[in-house]
Amino acid sequence: MKNRNLPSGTRDEFGPRAAVKEQITAKLLAILKQRGFEKLTTPILEYADVFKPLNLTNNRAYQLLDEQGEALVLRPDLTLPVARMLSTTGVELPAKWYYSGDVFRVKKQLSGSYNQISEAGFELVGYGGLKGEWESLMIALAGCRETGVTEMTLELSDARFVASVLEALPVPTPTKQALQQALFAKNLTTYQQISALLAKTPFGPFLAEWPWLFGEFDDVMKVVAKLPAIPALTPVIDDLKATAAFLKQQAPSQRVVLDLSIPSPQRYYTGMAFRGYTQNASDYLFSGGRYDDLLKSFQQVKEPAVGLAFDVDALADKVATPATPPQTLIYFDADQWQLAEATLARTPNSTLCLADSREEAERIAVSTAKQLIDLTESR
Numbered sequence: 001m002k003n004r005n006l007p008s009g010t011r012d013e014f015g016p017r018a019a020v021k022e023q024i025t026a027k028l029l030a031i032l033k034q035r036g037f038e039k040l041t042t043p044i045l046e047y048a049d050v051f052k053p054l055n056l057t058n059n060r061a062y063q064l065l066d067e068q069g070e071a072l073v074l075r076p077d078l079t080l081p082v083a084r085m086l087s088t089t090g091v092e093l094p095a096k097w098y099y100s101g102d103v104f105r106v107k108k109q110l111s112g113s114y115n116q117i118s119e120a121g122f123e124l125v126g127y128g129g130l131k132g133e134w135e136s137l138m139i140a141l142a143g144c145r146e147t148g149v150t151e152m153t154l155e156l157s158d159a160r161f162v163a164s165v166l167e168a169l170p171v172p173t174p175t176k177q178a179l180q181q182a183l184f185a186k187n188l189t190t191y192q193q194i195s196a197l198l199a200k201t202p203f204g205p206f207l208a209e210w211p212w213l214f215g216e217f218d219d220v221m222k223v224v225a226k227l228p229a230i231p232a233l234t235p236v237i238d239d240l241k242a243t244a245a246f247l248k249q250q251a252p253s254q255r256v257v258l259d260l261s262i263p264s265p266q267r268y269y270t271g272m273a274f275r276g277y278t279q280n281a282s283d284y285l286f287s288g289g290r291y292d293d294l295l296k297s298f299q300q301v302k303e304p305a306v307g308l309a310f311d312v313d314a315l316a317d318k319v320a321t322p323a324t325p326p327q328t329l330i331y332f333d334a335d336q337w338q339l340a341e342a343t344l345a346r347t348p349n350s351t352l353c354l355a356d357s358r359e360e361a362e363r364i365a366v367s368t369a370k371q372l373i374d375l376t377e378s379r
Helices: 015-034 079-089 130-146 159-168 173-185 188-198 217-224 231-250 312-317 334-346 358-367
Strands: 045-047 063-065 071-074 095-104 116-125 153-158 214-216 255-259 272-277 286-290 305-311 328-331 350-353 371-374
Touching: 015 095, 015 116, 015 130, 015 312, 045 079, 079 095, 079 116, 079 305, 116 130, 116 312, 130 153, 130 231, 130 272, 130 286, 130 305, 153 159, 153 231, 159 173, 159 231, 173 188, 214 217, 217 231, 217 255, 231 255, 231 272, 305 312, 328 334, 328 358, 334 350, 350 358, 358 371
Parallel strands: 153 255, 328 350, 328 371
Antiparallel strands: 045 071, 063 071, 095 116, 116 305, 153 272, 214 255, 272 286, 286 305
């Protein structure tokens, strides 16, 4: 007989953990509402074409067909539906939206990851300057702080960096592509074989250290300084330095690291990206970045945009589950409903006991280790 337990990668949630996730989501959304963001809800089901710009190399989308045979998916991402909505509804820009909900991604079996992830996040559309990134980062820091994360490392990167360096290298395009593949895969043998072709060029000193170009912000920038002048990199480096200075001013104790040797977290990112993590954790607490070309996937007009999503599950894993105080059951006769409601209102952590007899109410109280208030005793 077929096993009727839950499919791999899924789980039921109830009790203290469900309450913690609800509290975390409420705190995150309260921050966004206080900062003037507006609520946006998109469908769980979307056409599969909406998610073509999404990088799902390691995670696949759940797919199904509608009655006309069109491919649908359970949404694996919350940013792309926002872009689809903006392109089809004619919403006036700029706009600030916030959202919460679950995304669904088919993880590898035995990976220890769940296929359903709860997120809360926001999108800033129509803002092209660094203020968009900076507000995103301030919200990220506030969200971690309000949900009880006391130590977090903020990682910056930029989708333009690798492409700009590769474009400047004096080698054929296939060689550049092979070098990028080896860099991202951290295949040092292949990388060193290819980079040896450029060892005697002005790029040689930088290429020798590129696979390890992550760590403390200032240390990484010292290696970047070894590059010859690349005009396309000037705004990238300027933005990163300005952002590091901004964070140092606004959050002096915040650790900021820089990684310029990795692929962009999403293929649709066009500029700075940022993620937060803690030690001994496999999932990022939040992830976001700039995606100025994303709306072009749905319309001809290009609109600047930046966004960020919190992983509510990852945040919940960092919060100690509070001890649940014993609940009080309120037993009453049917004609005592008004009295029961009044007792419920003034008794913390209580609930109405809907048992039909005192004996049943006592049995429930004993089996669930709850206190019992019997309003029928006064009769």
